[in-house]
Amino acid sequence: MQTMHPTLLVGPADWNPRRMPREEFDERLAALWRDCPNAAGAVVYGNSSNHAALAYLTNFTPKLEAALALIPRRGEAQLLIGGGVNMVAAAKPLTFVENLAPLRDAAKTAAAWARALPAGDIILIGGDAMPFGMRRAFDQALGTDRNVEAADAALLACMRIKRPRELRALSETCATLDAAVKALRDASRDGKNVTDCILLAEHVALQRGAQDVRSLFSLDGGRTLRPFDLPIARQCNPLQVYLAVRHNGYWVDGFVRVVTTDDALQEKVGGVLDAIVASVTPKLSCRDLARIVDAGRARLRLHPLADDVFGSSIGLSLDEPPMLRRDGDATFALGAVYSLRAGLRDETGAGALSSAIVAVSASGADVLWRDGVRS
Amino acid sequence: MTFEQRLAEIRERLNGSSLDCVVAVHDGAHFIEKPDPVKVLTGFKALGPAAAVLDRGGAVSLVVTPRWDAERACETCPGVKVIPANDVVAGLESALGPSAGEIGIAGLAAAPYCIGKRLTELSPRARPADAIVFEPARRKIDTEIADAREATRIAELGFQRLLQLARPGMTEDELAGELRWHSKSLGAEDNFVLLCAGPHNKAVAPSNGRPMQKGDIIVCELTPSYRGQLAQICRTIVLGKAPALLREKYELVVTAMQAGFAAAKPGAVMADVCSAIDAVLEAQGYGEFCHPPHIRRRGHGLGFGSIGPGDVALDNMIVLEPDMLFMIHPNQYLPETGYLLCGEPVAMTAQGAEVLTRQQAALAEIAV
Numbered sequence: 001m002q003t004m005h006p007t008l009l010v011g012p013a014d015w016n017p018r019r020m021p022r023e024e025f026d027e028r029l030a031a032l033w034r035d036c037p038n039a040a041g042a043v044v045y046g047n048s049s050n051h052a053a054l055a056y057l058t059n060f061t062p063k064l065e066a067a068l069a070l071i072p073r074r075g076e077a078q079l080l081i082g083g084g085v086n087m088v089a090a091a092k093p094l095t096f097v098e099n100l101a102p103l104r105d106a107a108k109t110a111a112a113w114a115r116a117l118p119a120g121d122i123i124l125i126g127g128d129a130m131p132f133g134m135r136r137a138f139d140q141a142l143g144t145d146r147n148v149e150a151a152d153a154a155l156l157a158c159m160r161i162k163r164p165r166e167l168r169a170l171s172e173t174c175a176t177l178d179a180a181v182k183a184l185r186d187a188s189r190d191g192k193n194v195t196d197c198i199l200l201a202e203h204v205a206l207q208r209g210a211q212d213v214r215s216l217f218s219l220d221g222g223r224t225l226r227p228f229d230l231p232i233a234r235q236c237n238p239l240q241v242y243l244a245v246r247h248n249g250y251w252v253d254g255f256v257r258v259v260t261t262d263d264a265l266q267e268k269v270g271g272v273l274d275a276i277v278a279s280v281t282p283k284l285s286c287r288d289l290a291r292i293v294d295a296g297r298a299r300l301r302l303h304p305l306a307d308d309v310f311g312s313s314i315g316l317s318l319d320e321p322p323m324l325r326r327d328g329d330a331t332f333a334l335g336a337v338y339s340l341r342a343g344l345r346d347e348t349g350a351g352a353l354s355s356a357i358v359a360v361s362a363s364g365a366d367v368l369w370r371d372g373v374r375s
Numbered sequence: 376m377t378f379e380q381r382l383a384e385i386r387e388r389l390n391g392s393s394l395d396c397v398v399a400v401h402d403g404a405h406f407i408e409k410p411d412p413v414k415v416l417t418g419f420k421a422l423g424p425a426a427a428v429l430d431r432g433g434a435v436s437l438v439v440t441p442r443w444d445a446e447r448a449c450e451t452c453p454g455v456k457v458i459p460a461n462d463v464v465a466g467l468e469s470a471l472g473p474s475a476g477e478i479g480i481a482g483l484a485a486a487p488y489c490i491g492k493r494l495t496e497l498s499p500r501a502r503p504a505d506a507i508v509f510e511p512a513r514r515k516i517d518t519e520i521a522d523a524r525e526a527t528r529i530a531e532l533g534f535q536r537l538l539q540l541a542r543p544g545m546t547e548d549e550l551a552g553e554l555r556w557h558s559k560s561l562g563a564e565d566n567f568v569l570l571c572a573g574p575h576n577k578a579v580a581p582s583n584g585r586p587m588q589k590g591d592i593i594v595c596e597l598t599p600s601y602r603g604q605l606a607q608i609c610r611t612i613v614l615g616k617a618p619a620l621l622r623e624k625y626e627l628v629v630t631a632m633q634a635g636f637a638a639a640k641p642g643a644v645m646a647d648v649c650s651a652i653d654a655v656l657e658a659q660g661y662g663e664f665c666h667p668p669h670i671r672r673r674g675h676g677l678g679f680g681s682i683g684p685g686d687v688a689l690d691n692m693i694v695l696e697p698d699m700l701f702m703i704h705p706n707q708y709l710p711e712t713g714y715l716l717c718g719e720p721v722a723m724t725a726q727g728a729e730v731l732t733r734q735q736a737a738l739a740e741i742a743v
Contacts, residue, residue, distance in 0.1 A: 002403075002422045002423045002440070002441050002444075003422065004405075004420075004422055004564070004565070005403060005404045005405055006405075006555075006565055007405050007406055007407050007565050007566075007567045007598075007600070007605075007679075008407070008566075008567045008568065008569060008581065009581070010548065010551040010552055010555050010568050010570075010581070010582055011548060011551075011552055012546070012548040012549075012552075012583075012584055013548075013583070014548075014583055014584035047404070048404065048406070049402075049403075049404035050404075050487075063581040063582075064569070064580075064581045083578075083580070084578065084667060084668040084671070085668050086577040086578035086580075086668050086669075086708075086714075087578055087580050089577065089580075090571055090578075090580030090581060090583055091580070093583045093584060093585070094583065127488060128487060128488050128489035129487050129488070129489070130487065130488050131484060131485050131486070131487065131488070131491075132483055132484055132485070132486050132487070132488050132490075132491030132492070133484040133485075134488075135488035135491075135492075136488075195560075199556070199559060199560050202556060202559075203556055206552050206553070206556055224443070224446050224447070225443070226444075226447050227422060227564070228559065228564050229564055229602070230562055230564075230602065231560075231562050304442070304443040305443050308461070
């Protein structure tokens with residue numbers, strides 16, 4: 001889900017070797033090299049809004065400015081970080097990479113690094129997220145000496161299948177989401193206004209060590225969702241909220257609806273979500289998913305947040321590819337974790353959304369989180 | 376100046392060029408140092424990638440992604456044609472139509488490659504048009520200055536909160552997270568909380584998991600955004616009793632800041648402000664610390680729309696005018712004390728720089 005991007009990432013992002021030991025990263029990198037047998041080295045770019053690949057390979061979250069990892073097939077990686085040389089010490093706790101330097105003239109630096117490598121391709125990851133001017137300089141500097149191949153798809157294929165430590169991290173993040181949702185529900189039932197409900201939920205997540213918390217909410221009965229702008233002093237019933245929580249690097253998210261009366265629309269949405277979750281098996285296609293959703297909605301309209309996209313893979317990125325699009329070619333993968341959502345609008349225009357986080361096993365979907373139901 | 380007056384000035388510049396329209400583009404990744412031409416043209420702070428088109432007749436179209444955010448855009452920008460899209464370039468293609476003529480693009484250099492490449496394929500002859508959008512936006516409109524005043528108020532309350540919260544054992548990350556959350560409770564939709572601590576800071580850097588200790592010097596930039604307008608305060612706090620030497624050096628940095636305020640007058644150039652600050656420090660023998668890596672600039676403009684009038688730096692020759700809004704922060708590394716933060720947001724008036732804070736920087740102590 002798209003949320004408002006904060007200007008600076010302030011949450012805890014230090015590398016914790018007990019949670020993610022160095023061998024975890026070595027194994028991830030070994031898998032990438034297996035998939036890219038001709039690669040002599042990898043250039044990995046990340047910025048504060050798009051850094052899942054960089055974090056996957058180095059644990060580094062670029063909180064302020066962009067960063068670039070130069071990773072040779074053999075030997076130690078370098079991490080070039082935004083800001084001057086005086087920023088290096090503050091960045092060190094965020095990664096196991098020991099060779100940190102300021103990111104200055106990235107294209108030239110990467111080209112010089114590449115020239116010193118043995119023969120082979122250079123794989124580029126995150127190149128599409130580079131600023132336009134920087135990428136053009138890169139292509140110019142690197143492209144003449146070496147064959148440069150984009151390897152985002154290869155790495156995403158690795159990232160999509162969650163490893164045991166990642167599943168543990170995701171499960172812990174689900175617990176934090178659950179605690180935040182409980183706080184939201186309690187606040188709403190206590191008669192708190194919209195802003196207070198959301199702030200209390202966010203605070204609970206932060207106090208549990210969340211790295212980031214983002215929210216969207218509805219002021220019109222679930223018809224539309226919006227980011228926080230100005231404080232809202234009124235209560236909402238129903239209160240429809242979207243919460244995304246990041247903990248130890250890993251995101252989970254959920255749609256939550258708090259209502260004090262019978263809620264037929266929510267029941268119907270719950271039914272559609274049940275059908276989605278029950279249908280999940282490895283290799284289920286997006287088109288099959290669309291048929292299940294269409295059958296479940298009966299005569300109600302799909303909510304604009306859930307009519308074309310029914311969710312996505314989730315992990316180090318909130319919107320990890322593939323997006324589960326109605327007309328997409330993606331299929332569910334064994335060992336992947338997905339955020340799934342269902343949403344409906346009734347004839348009055350009111351809307352309801354519900355969601356679940358599931359891990360795909362051979363037998364179907366293991367529910368890691370669902371509003372009110374957590375395994 | 377109102378929003379409409381500034382838009383009219385941008386349109387005048389467009390009509391004075393050979394372009395038929397200006398396309399503004401932004402990827403939705405809001406950053407304190409990245410100007411947002413879409414916000415300048417429409418006032419809209421987008422969730423995702425967004426584009427705006429201004430034509431010679433003054434009509435503005437806004438391409439909003441994700442498309443479900445379009446109703447918010449319609450509320451925010453009543454006079455603008457909103458085009459919902461899930462792909463900003465496809466939406467832009469629809470906004471431009473088949474005969475857009477000569478196109479200028481603002482924001483291209485900062486756009487991600489995946490968007491920039493497609494934009495240049497869509498309009499191969501497009502020219503950079505950043506100046507058309509950003510030069511008129513070097514001065515803030517009335518509502519932006521009012522919002523900056525409110526953001527400043529929130530920043531000062533945030534500083535009071537910091538004084539209540541910070542204690543030995545608390546990590547930098549915990550403190551930064553609490554301050555960001557607190558400012559949201561006061562109405563700030565975002566906050567650039569750059570904060571770190573240590574006995575001798577080399578710079579101000581993003582927080583990490585280091586637990587603070589008695590005797591640490593906390594340096595922080597609190598930068599709330601109110602309705603999409605940033606304002607900042609820069610402060611230095613000691614966890615414990617401040618040594619006399621630190622007090623003395625902090626006074627020096629405050630004096631340098633006051634010299635910067637005095638130099639900020641309409642008609643002066645921004646470099647004069649930087650020179651005035653440097654002169655105070657150079658006179659005390661700190662000339663070598665007035666350059667990188669110790670200091671890059673003595674202040675900066677405040678977004679999220681335009682970041683004009685730019686950095687308070689020796690190479691910025693922009694002439695200061697009323698309604699410019701920027702930071703003056705000496706933020707100096709001194710070998711005896713480490714990095715010290717001291718800075719205030721100022722709005723230029725016909726008389727000079729109006730400091731927006733109620734209480735200017737002074738070295739603070741937290742009893743531990």
